[in-house]
Every structure is written in C-alpha cells, then in structure tokens.
Amino acid sequence: MRDLFKSEALRFRGWTAALAGVHLIVLAFLTRMEDLAQQRIFVHTAFAGLYALIGLLLGLFQMGGYRKSSQWLNLLHRPLSRHRIALALVSAGVLQLAVVVALPILLVAILQETTTARVVDLRHWMLPVSALLVSSCAYLAGAFCTLRGPVYAIAALPLLWWLALSNAYGFGMLAVELIVFAWFMVLLLDAFRPDLSAPPRGAGALATALPLQLGVHALIMVFFVGLELVWIAQGSHPNNTATPPAGGHNEVENADPRDRMLAGLKDSRHPDTQLLREQIRKSEPRTIPLPLPRLPQRNELSNFRLLEFNDPGRGVRWVFSHDDMRLHGHRLADGRDRGILGVGADGAAFPALAAPAWARPGTAGEDLLLTAGDTLYQFALESQQVMPRVRVDAGEVAMAALLVGQSFAVMSDRAIYFYPGRPLASKVRLPMPGQVGDLRNLELIDLDDGYLAAFVYSSRSHTPAGTAPFQILLRAHGDGRIETIHRRALRFDYPVLYRYRAWWISPALYTVRDAALDLFAPALPLDATDPAPMPRSIPWLAAVLSLLSLAVAVWRTAGTTLSATSRLAWTAGCGLFGLPALASLWLMVPAQPVAWVSRWARSGAGNVSREASASR
C-alpha cells in the first residue's frame, strides 16, 4: 500500500509543486491588498468553488488514467485488497490537495498572525481544514464519477450541493464536510471493484441509492426551471407580465413604498383611514431593506456579515475577534496595532458578536452604532469608548436602527422599538404581526401621535415554507397602545402545483433534503416562518404518485435477478420515495433481457455452432 501511495505521490509531484506555488503567490498578493480572513461568505465560497474544481479535476484525471481496462487490470491485479489499493490512491490524492490547497492558506495565516496586527481567530485556523475537506470531497466525487460512469454522477451532485447549500456554520460545517467526505469514501470503495460494470451492492447500494434519488429529485427541479423559462418566454409568468396580477403579493412587492402603504389601506373600514391616507401621502416612508442578511454566528468559518468598521477620523479599522469578543484596531495607513476595545471603561468582552448597525441616528457627530445580541451599543469617537445604549426585550436580537421622523427606531427579530426623541427614556414596543422569515417589506412613518408601520409577509410564499401572503398596517400610539388599522390577505401569484413542486414529487425526499441542509445548523432567528396550510390536493397527488411508483416497481423488479429481500426493499423504497426512487431503480438495477431476445440469440448462436460442426 505504501508503495502505491508513493507511486501516486510521484505521479503528480510536478503539478502539485507548481499549483501550490501559484496558490501561495496569489494568496500572498491578495493578503497585501485585503484582509482575506475578513471577507464576506460569498468571497470564501468562490475560493471554495475553485478548490473544489481543483479536487474534481484531480479525481477525474487520476482515476481516468486507470479507467481503461488494461490499466485497471494492471492496477488491481496484485496481491493487495482492492480497498487498500483505493486507500493508497486516495491518500496520495488528499496529500496532494493538502499541499496545493491547505498548506498555502496555512502559511498565509501564519504570516498574517506573526507579521500583522490583523485578527486571526481560531475559526481562521479551521479554514485550511475546511478548504481541504471541500476539495477532497470534490476529488472523491470526480474519482467516483470516473469509475462509475455518467449515470452515477447524478448521485454525486446532491452530496456536493449539500456542501454548497448547507445551513451549518463553524464546526458544524466541518462536521457536514466530514460526513460528505465519509459518504464519498463509501461510494468510492464500493465502486473500486475489478468489475467496474457491477452494480453497487450491500451498504454501497444503500449509500448510492439515497443520493441518486436526491439527485433525480434535483434534476426534476431543474426540469421545472426549464418549464419556468418557457413560461417566462410565453409571457404569462407572474413575474414578467406587463402588470402584476391584481391582488397578488407581486403587485404589492413591486410597488414603491408610499403606494405600498396606501395599498395596505385598500378596503379598510377604520375610521381614520382617510386621515392616515393623507398622512402617508405627506410623509416620506422609511424602509428597512429586506431580506436581512444572516446574523453573524460565533466561530463561523466565514462571515455572514462583516464585523468591522472604520474610524475615518483616526484612520483606524476596528475588527471584531470571535476569540476574545472584543474589537481589535489597526491603522489603515501602516497596519500598526491600535489596541483592543471592549465594553465600557474597563473594556469588558461583548456578550455577543458585535456588528455595525446600518444607521447612526440620534448619536453625536459621527458616532457609530453596533448591535450585539439584545443590545445596541454606541462607539463614541471622542472618548473612544463603547457604551450600551438601548436594550430590546430579553430573548430578542437587535438587528437594525434607523430614524423615523424625529424618533429613533430599533428593529429586533420580533418587534420594533420606537424612542421618541432624546434622551431615550421611554419607548413604544410594536410587536411584529408575523414571523420575520416571512417579512418581505416594512415601511414606517411618524404620525402626530405615534407611528404607522406597514408589513408585507410574502417573502417565501412561493415555497411550502412560506406563509399565506398578507399585508397589515399597525399603528403604535404614543401611549404605547397598538392598533390594527387594516389587514388584507394577498393572493398567491403562483399556482399551487408550482409552489409545492419540490414537495409533491417526493414528500419523503423533501423532508430528507431539508433535514440534511439543517444538520448541525441551529435555527436562526431570521429563518422563522409561519407556513401556510397545504391544500388537500397536494398530499393526494403525492400519494397517487407514490402508489404509481410502487406498482411500477413491483412490475419492474419482477424482471430482475434481485433476491426477494432486495425486491421488497426496492418496492418499499419506491412507495416511500416515489418517482425519484423509481428512476434510481431503473438506473441501478439492470433488467434481464426479455425472453424472446434470449431465445433468438441462442438460436442464432446455435446455427453458427452447427455450421462449424458441419464444416468439420
């Protein structure tokens, strides 16, 4: 095994050294320009995509070199078990990826830690590990697809998508990457047989069937995207008709803020409707841009939001450290250390991750606002101190601050707090009338005695997770009373089959997919929704498709050499997972040739045999 490992390591050593060198130079160059550790998640995702591509190409090329039957025979026909041969090759591949991908990141992190005042946290030391796992997963995917062929590549897709779409973060994401790596190892070891045309068996069959079915499910979704493009081209898609469908949520979402607030009063019977309409026309509604970016989480590998801000007057950049929960400053001009900033005069650690708020209302000069957990902090430039300023109710998360007229407003995940002027002694709390994950639009105006807030809840109404769309106007009186001015239901703009398309194809796979995406991902405040009740027709449709799949599976498995247990398992699987399982049955289990073909071929061969005998 060690010899094969060395052989494979030798095989790509030139490419490995060259790519590692290029990678190191690129990272070192970019580090001079930017702090790579403090980039947004999409930047790190782009890097991860590149590392995955390198891994995928290595897997395709390495196994492609052995895929030819003579090469394959030469590789496997030796006194070593196939698993040991596979492990030797994979170990060499992963070692090469470690040198090409992980080592340069690690070296740059060491460089940054030892020679600059920039923040390098524990989570940043995990980045090389994560990059290596991502590229290794893609490498195994490439190797598996090369050995198994293009049909089985469908099974590799959902595992790679899992890496890209998982809601996990930090060490949870590392755990997901390890699971995907292990899963691909099982797939590869099963595929790594002398007879490459042999279908998966035992645990390998189970490990292949589930992602294959999820892959088929995903391809059906892609097919629906194609249909949607045809729908758009045809011109009747709700998103691109000349005018949005009347009464639907698109119509409201596409309106400008003032018109949207006015639309919220349509059919209102409240006695103040006309007055409020006038108020809206005279006011400039304040809008909170939605959807909100994900809240930062401690020890996340990348950054859902940037936890840094500049103090332009002093030319200092403050960066939040997850390790000591304080802000670390360095000079923009020369990168020199400018100290550490905590809460209060004694510089205590923040109780939660501190992110810059969007606005700086109601503060002196250019003072900065930070949100951290349930508290809004003010960074006083003059004194260079951070002090708590506003606290929302316990259990809530402060997310944004803005000025509404002369008042100061703070938005949490469950309420809006209005502070009428300075000092911020009294407040009015306006609870949100829906779940923040459904919130699509929010406008606020200042009234003579209170505030008017217009909410549109339709953010995910095109999916099974979203609420039944509605618009609601609430009035917060100065004395703290909350009054519903008007609530109106909005129509779904998309047909029910479209909204639930991911569900009715296979409710079980839909559940598996969501569970996988949420694995090691604690629910975040912004993800909360209030799903609309499912129309009865949808479960019926899913049941009919499952029964149909089950019936076809009974017929199909009868024409195979499967054992009774395997037939039962496949039939039950088709009943449970529906059409995608049926497709995977077709792809994984070869049918026996129909009887007349066998007879025909035998009689043809018999004729040849008889002719030969006659010639003797």
Add this chain to the structure above:
Amino acid sequence: MQGEFVIETRGLTRRYGRKLALDRLDLAIPRGRIHAIVGANGAGKSTLFRILLGFLAPTSGESRILGHDSQRLTPEDRGRIGFVNEEHTLPRWMRVSQVTAMQRHQYARWSQRLFDEVIGHYHVLPEQKVGELSRGERAGFNLALALAQSPELLVLDEPTLGLDVVAKRAFLESLLYSNVTEQCTVIYCSHQMEEVERVADNLIILERGQLKNMSAPDDFRARVTHWVADVPFKGPDPRTVPGLLEVQRLDGLHHYLVLDQSADFEAFLRASGARSVQSMPVTLDRAVNAFLAKNHAAPAAA
C-alpha cells in the same frame, strides 16, 4: 491446492446485449506447459481473460482459476497469477528501480535472480523512467517483473504485439531461457503463429466464443492438408467438398485446404474429374488462418 487444471470453465457464457462473446464455453487447461490460445478478433479471448481474472462477470456458467472461483479471487490468489498484456501497462512516471522495488515488496515469492536473469536480455538501466523505455524494453521489463513474481500461472496476452523483429526475438528468448515452465503454467495468447509454433505445447482455438480445438500444434497442423488437383473446367461444387477450409484456382490448378480428410479425399478429387492429385503438409500459420477464415462473417449476399 494443486488441482489438475489451472483453468476450468463450464457453460461459460457472456453476452453483450444480443451479441454472444462466449457461448457455453467448456474449457479445462491442465497444469504445466505453455498453452497458446488463438482466435480471430472477437473470438472471446479478452472476454475470457477478463472473466478469469474477475474483471467481468459471466452472464451464466462458471469459471475457476487455480481452483478458485474467478469471481471471488483473494489478493493471495492474485499473487499466484501473473499477467502481461499487450500494452505493457506500467507507471510511466516511475523509474525502473522504483517499479522493481514496489513489485518486490508486494510479491512474497519475488525472485531477484530470475528478474536479473530476464532483464539481462535488455539494455534497461535502473535509473531510467518507464516512459523513456522503448516498447521492446518495456515488454522485457514487464516480462521480467511478471516472471520474478514466481507465479503459478502466467497469462501473456499478445505480449509481442507491436514489437519489431529484434525485440520480439529477445522477448521469446527471455521467456524460453527462463525455464519458467518448470514452475508455472503459461497461457500465451497471440496472433503470431510462428511464435505459437515455437513456444506452445498445446494449441487452443476459440471461435465465436466456442472451443474449436485443443491439441498439440503439430497434431492440429496434421489435421489440415493441402491438395493440388488438375481438374478441367470448374471442378466440384465447393459445397460438396468434404472438410473444405479454402479453395483457390492458380495457374489452372485447384488448391484445396481441407480439414480431417484421409487418403479418401484423393478418390473424391479423382471422382470429380481430377487428372492428377498431389497432397502436401501446411504450416501451422496457414492451417490456423484457413480454419479461422472459414467461418468469418461475410455479407449475406456473398
């Protein structure tokens, strides 16, 4: 276990869609000696080897190699079977010394003496990369590696294909002078009849997945005779000629290659109007080629 046969197949069938590559093949190759397997392209030789080494599953039937089910070979079984293919597939990026060291570690019965003996026929340096070797040198190196493994069964699949005359001779000499057959059975698959004639003790002919002959090469050659007859006009209808493999008319004389015909064939020719008849032996090359060409696929109208 020292069984009587190194290779045994019973009713071995392999089908690719509607095409039969192996057709209920019953084959039993005894231990010892050099056995040549010949057959036209598509006769099923490669399919047979791939099934025997467990790299392809049969559609039906069973196959055993060194007494073991070929679909369940263990690493130890593989260590007892050497295989050399026509492409002499070796890691091109490694040095000769590195490949040799790798094989030496992997094969418990490695014979350095045998390796040195065989590689001595070639001008191969340890520091050379495999990719830098000529095709002939690579073939010799591959043979040396396979023989040094001290296998009980050595399968050589078209090992001299693409080699020039010098390299071919070096290859055969290194094979024959190694006294390999004292320890192991050799299966030699080739289209080169002069090689088969030179090395093989047993000739196995496959045709369309079926066993057509298994005998000593001379015995098979003796079954084919060449008759030259001076027959006026067209001569007898070929369909009536017994055992006919090939007929040609050259310079007014009819040349017949026939299989399994005794002196009675002369009587047949004379009864068909032959004025003079002569018979003569044929080379193995000609006998096998005529045999294989007999049932070659031809357009239906031909």
